[in-house]
Amino acid sequence: MEKYKDIGFKLTPQRLAILDHLDGNKEHPSAEDIYKAVSKQFPTMSFATVYNTLETLRQKGGVIELTIDPGKKRFDPNIEPHHHLICIKCKRIADIHGNYKLTVPNRERADFEIVGNHIEFYGICPKCKAVKN
Amino acid sequence: MEKYKDIGFKLTPQRLAILDHLDGNKEHPSAEDIYKAVSKQFPTMSFATVYNTLETLRQKGGVIELTIDPGKKRFDPNIEPHHHLICIKCKRIADIHGNYKLTVPNRERADFEIVGNHIEFYGICPKCKAVKN
DNA sequence: CACTTGACAATAATAATTATAATTTGATAA
């Protein structure tokens, strides 16, 4: 937690509450999810604070922004490089830490300098499989 | 083109203009891109028609919806399974057709039934690399 | 020809996000 102060990230009560909610969170929450959860403790919490904090955190490498969900951003406090498995029915997202070595064939690389990758696996989660229809 | 009529997709002039704009398009355009391009020929074209057509097309498998770009959807008329390479600076998207065989380790699969995958490569395109700073 | 259906356009409504402006606060240094 102290690491943030060192990089000029002012630790306010609101930010601590957001960090606390994110810490170890495997739900890949949206801004709204976070707002709902944190405003229970901070009824005056503003949506803008959630967005501002997430954006500042992202810039400082404290959180990853996921573009998996159409229409809204999701946030992942797990900053280790990893991949995701998405339930196409309920949109639940699970982490995948498998070690994949992916390269782009020269022919396809089109002179891009490759800096990273991210795999999205699609599937149906056990809960949704259990539901008929 | 005839294939659409067979599956109950009525071929109207507006739809033909959209299909024509998408055909062979490698730009992965957003709804707005398509709207702008097509409304040059059809000044009365409505945004709703673009969205409706894209959604209907998607359901019929004529186009793929990409969630790569935060804040907006992009559409890809290339329906062959393939992957993408995104310039992190200018957000340009290129197709990657490399043949990757990806499996999820049992330990991580969490009883999901895997139905597909999509790799996003991140990089810097030649144009953006050429720009200083 | 009457009838149904689906597509279109205009527009309203909603959802997610970003911007603005006034006020407050945490961190630092005197």
Add this chain to the structure above:
DNA sequence: TTATCAAATTATAATTATTATTGTCAAGTG
């Protein structure tokens, strides 16, 4: 400890992307 100030917070307005609603029209069907 207190003064200071940049940065954070809040309320709110504005924007952007998308979806829903409604009335109209045209194509195809019995």
